[in-house]
Amino acid sequence: VAAPRDAESQKVGAVGPGRTSKDLQTNACVTVARPVPKHIREALQNVHEEVTLRYYGCGLVIPECLENCWILDLGSGSGRDCYALSQLVGEKGHVTGIDMTEGQVEVAKKYLDYHMEKYGFQTSNVTFIHGYIEKLAEAGIQNESYDIVISNCVINLVPDKEQVLQEVYRVLKHGGELYFSDVYASLELPEEIKTHKVLWGECLGGALYWKDLFFLAQKIGFCPPRLVTANLITIQNKELERIIGDCRFVSATFRLFKLPNTGPTERCQTIYSGGITGHEKQLIFDANFIFKVNKNTHGTGAGRSVVELLLDIITDPFKLAEDSNKKPKCASSVAGGCCGKKRSC
Ligand SMILES: C[S@@+](CC[C@H](N)C(=O)[O-])C[C@H]1O[C@@H](n2cnc3c(N)ncnc32)[C@H](O)[C@@H]1O
Ligand SMILES: *[C@@H]1O[C@H](CO)[C@@H](O)[C@H](O)[C@H]1NC(C)=O
Ligand SMILES: CC(=O)N[C@H]1CO[C@H](CO)[C@@H](O)[C@@H]1O
Numbered sequence: 001v002a003a004p005r006d007a008e009s010q011k012v013g014a015v016g017p018g019r020t021s022k023d024l025q026t027n028a029c030v031t032v033a034r035p036v037p038k039h040i041r042e043a044l045q046n047v048h049e050e051v052t053l054r055y056y057g058c059g060l061v062i063p064e065c066l067e068n069c070w071i072l073d074l075g076s077g078s079g080r081d082c083y084a085l086s087q088l089v090g091e092k093g094h095v096t097g098i099d100m101t102e103g104q105v106e107v108a109k110k111y112l113d114y115h116m117e118k119y120g121f122q123t124s125n126v127t128f129i130h131g132y133i134e135k136l137a138e139a140g141i142q143n144e145s146y147d148i149v150i151s152n153c154v155i156n157l158v159p160d161k162e163q164v165l166q167e168v169y170r171v172l173k174h175g176g177e178l179y180f181s182d183v184y185a186s187l188e189l190p191e192e193i194k195t196h197k198v199l200w201g202e203c204l205g206g207a208l209y210w211k212d213l214f215f216l217a218q219k220i221g222f223c224p225p226r227l228v229t230a231n232l233i234t235i236q237n238k239e240l241e242r243i244i245g246d247c248r249f250v251s252a253t254f255r256l257f258k259l260p261n262t263g264p265t266e267r268c269q270t271i272y273s274g275g276i277t278g279h280e281k282q283l284i285f286d287a288n289f290i291f292k293v294n295k296n297t298h299g300t301g302a303g304r305s306v307v308e309l310l311l312d313i314i315t316d317p318f319k320l321a322e323d324s325n326k327k328p329k330c331a332s333s334v335a336g337g338c339c340g341k342k343r344s345c
Contacts, residue, residue: 013105021148027054036060036279037278037279038087038278039098039277039278040060040062040084040088040278043062043084043085043087043088044080044084046083046084046087046115046118046119047080047084047115047141048083048111048114048115048242050078050107050111051078051079051080051083051107051108051111051112052080054077054078054080054104055077055078055080055082056077056153057077057080057152057153058152058153058181058182058183058203058251059152059153059180059181059182059229059231059251059252059253060106060181060229061073061081061150061151061152061177061179061180061181061253062084062085062088062150062179063082063148063177063246063255064276064277064278064279064283065276065277066085066088066089066093066148067088067089067090067092067093067277068089068090068092068093068147069089069093069147069148070089070093070094070095070096070146070148070149070232071085071089071093071094071095071096071147071149071150072095072096072098072136072141072146072149072150072171073085073095073097073098073147073149073150073151073152074098074133074149074150074151074154074155074164074168075098075099075100075101075133075151075153075154075155075157075179076097076098076099076104076105076108076128077097077101077152078104078107078108078112079097079107079108079126079128080151081097081152082096082097082108082126082128082176082179083111083115084128085114085150086119086121086124086125086126087119089125090125091121091122091123091125093125094125094126094127095125095126095127096127096128096129096141096146097125097126097127097129098128098129098130098131098132098133098136098139098141098220099128099129099130099131100130100131100132100133102130105128105129105130108128109128112124112126112128120164133151133155133158133164133167134160134163134164134167135167135288136167136168136170137167137170141162141171143170143171144170144171144172144173144174145171145173146171146172146173146176147172147173147175147176148176148177148178148179149168149176149177149178149179149180150178150179150180150183151178151180151181152180152181153181153182153183153203154182155180155182155208155252156182156183156203156204156206156207156208157200157203157206158206159206161208161212161216162216162219163219163221165178165216165222165256166220168256169220169221169222169258172258173258173268174258175257175261176257176258177255177258177261178222178254178255178256179228179253179254179255179259180209180253180254180255180256181251181253182208182250182251182252182254183204183206183207183209183233183249183250183251183252184207184208184209184210184213184249184250184251184252184317185204185207185209185210185247185249186209186246186247186248186249186250186318187209187246187247188209188212189205189207189209189247189324189338192243193205193243193244193247194206196243198239198240199243199244202240204244204249206299207249210250210252210316210317210318212214213225213254214315217256221258222256222257222258223256223257223258223259224315225254225255225256225315226254226255226256226257226285226286226288227252227253227286227287227288227314227315227316227317227320228252228253228254228255228286228287229252229253229255229287229320230250230251230252230253230287230317230318230320230321230324231250231251231252231321231324232248232249232250232318232321232322232325233248233249233250236309237251248318248328250318250321252317252320252321255286256308269296270291270296271291271295271296272291272292272293272294272295272296273293273294274293274294276321279287280293281293285330287314288313288314288322289335291333313323317329
């Protein structure tokens with residue numbers, strides 16, 4: 001287990017697993033739900049060091065099957081995820097990052113040429129925009145223009161989460177999805193926590209009560225959220241612990257699909273015939289469904305049916321995180337924690 005790399009990761013406050021060495025001895029490496037495919041590990045390793053050092057995400061926001069996709073990264077920061085994804089979408093795809101912090105956008109832009117040359121692209125297929133994610137129209141982002149929207153530990157920092165999700169719905173093409181990691185609370189947060197400056201900055205104060213994600217998704221027209229991974233966040237600071245009281249926090253990855261409401265409503269069987277890079281033997285769709293090559297998988301499309309509700313579907317990220325804690329695993333250096341530097345296992 002590697003020690004944190006710099007002073008920032010030693011900062012006291014809310015921490016993800018691995019923020020301090022003490023933490024590493026307690027619950028580090030217990031949270032990873034699944035191994036990261038080799039092509040993704042390589043794509044992450046190819047990103048410039050300065051960009052990676054300024055990474056502040058809380059999950060891995062790389063869905064499968066990205067060739068030729070148009071991807072939008074909300075709150076792209078220094079651009080780590082954008083640069084990793086730009087290799088996976090290839091020259092015919094495109095990645096746009098948008099962030100409200102000018103300094104972050106500058107760092108991201110500084111390395112456009114570096115990555116273009118490194119990946120052997122003739123033109124860069126990455127664009128960074130300085131702007132607000134709740135105002136994508138102002139940033140010139142048009143209706144139905146992206147296949148995938150990602151976001152890594154950002155939406156908690158936006159007061160009007162409904163507006164963000166509404167904008168995502170607007171800019172997604174039909175069949176597209178929002179694949180994102182963020183922090184969620186186990187309760188509706190009281191004002192004292194919401195308005196606490198340190199907790200806000202640590203990505204906890206603005207965390208959505210996880211059930212509200214399901215409520216907002218339905219209101220806007222998304223299919224029910226699909227839970228992918230979840231990791232409990234541990235708090236190291238006594239004073240913050242006192243303020244937080246009974247509330248718990250989790251970083252979780254969900255996928256939200258924009259699909260017509262005409263999916264299968266009866267039980268169906270799906271057979272994955274393989275062929276997706278990095279998922280040759282099986283495709284892990286979410287925490288509930290794994291499609292093994294050439295085997296029947298029971299379930300439904302991304303919409304949810306009555307039948308599926310009878311299956312034991314996990315939607316609660318706290319339950320998923322607790323279940324994964326029971327079977328400790330150390331498979332990756334890129335999951336867990338939030339708003340801070342990542343450990344490597
Ligand atoms: C915790 S950092 C995560 C950055 C990046 N996704 C990563 O994984 O490294 C949060 C980022 O969200 C940006 N941000 C917060 N609120 C925003 C908003 N309303 N519009 C655009 N960017 C925002 C911040 O500037 C910051 O770069
Ligand atoms: C874009 O989508 C919004 C909301 O769905 C709609 O009100 C608006 O008319 C659309 N604009 C165009 C140019 O289609
Ligand atoms: C979508 C997009 O911008 N694609 C460009 C990626 O880069 C190639 C050249 O390397 C362009 O031809 C594409 O138009």
